[in-house]
Amino acid sequence: MSEEIIYRDDVTVELVKSSASDADVIWAARVSTAGEQSLDEIGEDPARSAGLINYLARERHGSPFEHTSMTFFVSAPIFVFREFMRHRIASYNEESGRYRELKPVFYIPSADRKLIQIGKTGAYTFVDGTKEQFDITVESMKIAYVAAYESYKKMLDAGVAREVARAVLPVATYSSMYVSMNARALMNFLSLRTAREGSHFPSYPQREIEMVAEKMEAEFAKLMPLTYGAFEKSGRIAP
Ligand SMILES: Cc1cc2nc3c(=O)[nH]c(=O)nc-3n(C[C@H](O)[C@H](O)[C@H](O)COP(=O)(O)OP(=O)(O)OC[C@H]3O[C@@H](n4cnc5c(N)ncnc54)[C@H](O)[C@@H]3O)c2cc1C
Numbered sequence: 001m002s003e004e005i006i007y008r009d010d011v012t013v014e015l016v017k018s019s020a021s022d023a024d025v026i027w028a029a030r031v032s033t034a035g036e037q038s039l040d041e042i043g044e045d046p047a048r049s050a051g052l053i054n055y056l057a058r059e060r061h062g063s064p065f066e067h068t069s070m071t072f073f074v075s076a077p078i079f080v081f082r083e084f085m086r087h088r089i090a091s092y093n094e095e096s097g098r099y100r101e102l103k104p105v106f107y108i109p110s111a112d113r114k115l116i117q118i119g120k121t122g123a124y125t126f127v128d129g130t131k132e133q134f135d136i137t138v139e140s141m142k143i144a145y146v147a148a149y150e151s152y153k154k155m156l157d158a159g160v161a162r163e164v165a166r167a168v169l170p171v172a173t174y175s176s177m178y179v180s181m182n183a184r185a186l187m188n189f190l191s192l193r194t195a196r197e198g199s200h201f202p203s204y205p206q207r208e209i210e211m212v213a214e215k216m217e218a219e220f221a222k223l224m225p226l227t228y229g230a231f232e233k234s235g236r237i238a239p
Contacts, residue, residue: 003153005146006103008174009110011076011208013215015223020068020183022053022226028064029056050226057230062239065184065227072179072216077107079171080209083193089185094177098163101156105174106145108138113207124204144170183224187231188238190217200235 026049056064074084085092109115115129115137129137148168155165181189193205193213205213221228231238 006105007108011211014073015219016073017071020070020223022224024067025064028067053226054230057234057239060239062184066182068183075176077172078175083209087189091180097166104149107172191236191238200237
C-alpha cells in the first residue's frame with residue numbers, strides 16, 4: 001500500500017471564533033426590567049452580575065444564554081460525529097467523503113482507555129482491561145483498518161466514485177468539522193456528554209465524545225466564567 005496509515009488515540013478541538021461573554025447574558029436578561037438602558041448597566045457591579053447569572057441558571061431562565069456563539073474546529077472519529085450531530089441546536093459543516101479522498105487516519109484506544117463495560121443498561125461503568133485484551137483490540141482494529149483502506153483504494157484506482165468506495169471505511173476513520181453553538185446549547189451538550197460527580201442528572205457518555213466535550217468545556221469556562229460557574233453550581237443542568 002502506498003499511503004501510510006496513521007493511528008490516533010486523541011481528539012482535537014480548537015476554538016476558532018467566538019462572540020460569547022457573561023456581559024452578553026446580562027444585557028439580554030436586563031432588558032426585562034431596564035428596557036433600552038440595559039446596555040448601560042453592564043459591568044457596574046461584578047457581584048450583581050454573578051448574582052443575576054446564578055439566578056437565571058437556577059430558575060432555568062435560559063434564553064439570555066442564547067445571545068452568544070462559539071465556533072470550534074473538531075477532529076475526531078466519525079463515530080464521535082454521529083453522536084455529536086444528534087445535538088440539533090448547533091450548526092455544522094464537515095469535510096466531504098464525496099468531494100475528497102479520505103485519508104487513512106484511524107482511531108485506536110490509548111492504553112489507559114477503560115475497555116470493559118460492567119453494570120446494567122443506562123448505568124454502565126467501565127474498568128480497565130487486561131494487557132491481553134488491549135493487545136487483541138489494537139491488533140483486530142489495525143487488521144480491519146488496513147483491509148478496509150486497501151479495498152477503498154482499489155475501488156478508487158479502478159475509477160469508482162469516492163461516494164461509492166467510502167462505504168467500506170469504518171466509523172473509526174477521522175473526520176473534521178466546524179460546529180457553532182450558543183452557550184445554552186453548549187451547556188445542554190456538556191450536561192449530556194460528560195460524566196461528572198455531583199451532576200444533578202448523571203450521564204454515561206461514550207468516552208471519546210467526552211474527550212471532545214472536555215476540551216470544549218475548557219474554552220467555554222475561559223470565555224464565560226460567571227456562566228460556567230452558574231452551570232456548575234446548578235448541578236450542570238442546562239438552563
Ligand atoms: C448517554 C447517552 C446515550 C444516548 N443513547 C442514544 C441511543 O441509544 N439512541 C439514540 O437514538 N440516541 C441516543 N442518545 C441521543 C439523545 O437521545 C439526544 O438525541 C442527544 O443527546 C441530543 O440531545 P438534545 O436533543 O437534548 O440536544 P439538541 O438537539 O441540541 O436539543 C437541545 C434541546 O432543544 C429542545 N429540542 C430540540 N429539538 C426538539 C424537538 N424536535 N422537539 C422538542 N424539543 C426539542 C430540547 O429541549 C433539547 O433538550 C443518547 C445520548 C446520550 C447523552
